[in-house]
Amino acid sequence: MVKTALVCGGGGFIGSHLVRRLKREGFWVRGVDLKFPEYGDTEADDFVVGDLRRQEVCERIIDRRFDEVYQLAADMGGAGYIFTGEHDADIMHNSATINLNVADLAHKRNIRRVFYSSSACMYPAYNQEDPDNPNCAESSAYPAAPDSEYGWEKLFSERLFLAYNRNFGMENRVARFHNIFGPQGTWDGGKEKAPAAICRKVALAKDNSEIEIWGDGLQTRSFLYIDECLEGVLRLTRSDFEGPVNIGSDEMVSINQLVDIVAAIAGKKLHKNHIPGPQGVRGRNSDNRLIEEKLGWRPSQTLTAGLEQTYEWIERQVRSNHSKAA
Ligand code: NAD
Ligand code: GDD
Numbered sequence: 655m656v657k658t659a660l661v662c663g664g665g666g667f668i669g670s671h672l673v674r675r676l677k678r679e680g681f682w683v684r685g686v687d688l689k690f691p692e693y694g695d696t697e698a699d700d701f702v703v704g705d706l707r708r709q710e711v712c713e714r715i716i717d718r719r720f721d722e723v724y725q726l727a728a729d730m731g732g733a734g735y736i737f738t739g740e741h742d743a744d745i746m747h748n749s750a751t752i753n754l755n756v757a758d759l760a761h762k763r764n765i766r767r768v769f770y771s772s773s774a775c776m777y778p779a780y781n782q783e784d785p786d787n788p789n790c791a792e793s794s795a796y797p798a799a800p801d802s803e804y805g806w807e808k809l810f811s812e813r814l815f816l817a818y819n820r821n822f823g824m825e826n827r828v829a830r831f832h833n834i835f836g837p838q839g840t841w842d843g844g845k846e847k848a849p850a851a852i853c854r855k856v857a858l859a860k861d862n863s864e865i866e867i868w869g870d871g872l873q874t875r876s877f878l879y880i881d882e883c884l885e886g887v888l889r890l891t892r893s894d895f896e897g898p899v900n901i902g903s904d905e906m907v908s909i910n911q912l913v914d915i916v917a918a919i920a921g922k923k924l925h926k927n928h929i930p931g932p933q934g935v936r937g938r939n940s941d942n943r944l945i946e947e948k949l950g951w952r953p954s955q956t957l958t959a960g961l962e963q964t965y966e967w968i969e970r971q972v973r974s975n976h977s978k979a980a
Pocket of ligand 2: 730731732733734736773774775831832833834846847848849851852866867868869873875909931932933934935
């Protein structure tokens with residue numbers, strides 16, 4: 655029998671890559687999203703353009719006993735979207751409504767297991783003030799104090815999916831993603847995250863010119879390449895461990911170091927102009943002890959290897975946008 659999967663948010667960055675991966679594994683796949691993937695066609699067998707905030711849409715798409723359901727749909731973006739405060743009500747309302755609908759409909763249709771993508775943004779701000787020594791161990795989540803409403807919604811929704819496990823015998827799985835990047839991710843328009851934004855800025859800059867960086871560039875992060883993210887998602891979904899567990903890289907770098915790596919890939923010498931901008935926590939790194947213990951696996955690809963592929967793709971987007979505009 656051919657296995658079936660539903661990917662909510664299948665038109666987004668991680669969702670469209672996941673659809674492709676599941677197709678490679680031989681699944682029949684349905685994607686659902688507000689929009690088709692922005693950069694290329696979907697490989698889903700069935701793609702529904704629909705709004706998961708609407709219950710009747712959820713009733714229509716969760717219409718069978720899927721073998722695997724992935725809930726990735728969310729109102730999300732990088733620091734320029736989630737830390738300005740301007741989108742707080744939308745982020746909380748939109749994402750919570752999607753999650754309430756998907757969790758409940760999955761339960762009513764007897765789907766046993768939904769994968770839910772939470773975020774490292776749910777970790778308390780007080781543990782992420784030291785850029786050299788942030789604490790993002792799964793056990794450090796409480797007392798809760800995320801620094802964004804986006805993080806609070808993630809915390810609520812991961813609890814929601816786990817409550818369905820306890821009360822209704824579901825086997826939902828929860829991961830906390832740490833800044834996922836790669837080709838076909840949002841690279842302009844305001845929702846892009848640092849790796850894509852820096853690749854775009856470097857691609858646009860002339861050799862020996864200046865690029866703008868938000869903050870002093872000493873804030874730290876780790877970035878996980880999309881293929882390893884998907885590997886972690888599938889391993890967790892098919893395991894006996896419900897989570898929540900970090901899916902992230904533990905190769906922590908400062909934003910200045912991120913810029914230096916991308917500039918070296920591009921073969922450009924660039925000067926950093928540090929300007930005010932939304933920054934979020936001062937330091938963040940994935941703690942991978944739990945994933946290793948529970949799944950016997952942890953991400954291992956270097957940041958540079960992922961950035962080489964990402965820069966190449968973004969540089970091509972920049973060039974083709976320029977030639978369209980010319
Ligand atoms: P993305 O924005 O590319 O994908 C999310 C998709 O959800 C979008 O295509 C969007 O159109 C869709 N969506 C939003 N509202 C919808 C609605 N009402 N109905 C149907 N579809 C709707 O983001 P992504 O990077 O692919 O992230 C996927 C998931 O992983 C999200 O839940 C996100 O919060 C989580 N996450 C991502 C990262 C990361 O670094 N990319 C980090 C932490 C958590
Ligand atoms: N986006 C962006 N663009 N960030 C920049 C830029 C720029 O041009 N210049 C410097 N930065 C800095 C930001 O100020 C921030 O301190 C850091 O780079 C990382 O920014 P992002 O990658 O945009 O977001 P984040 O790491 O704070 O949060 C992201 O990861 C979370 C999971 O770890 C977001 O994508 C969240 O939605 C996600 O949940």
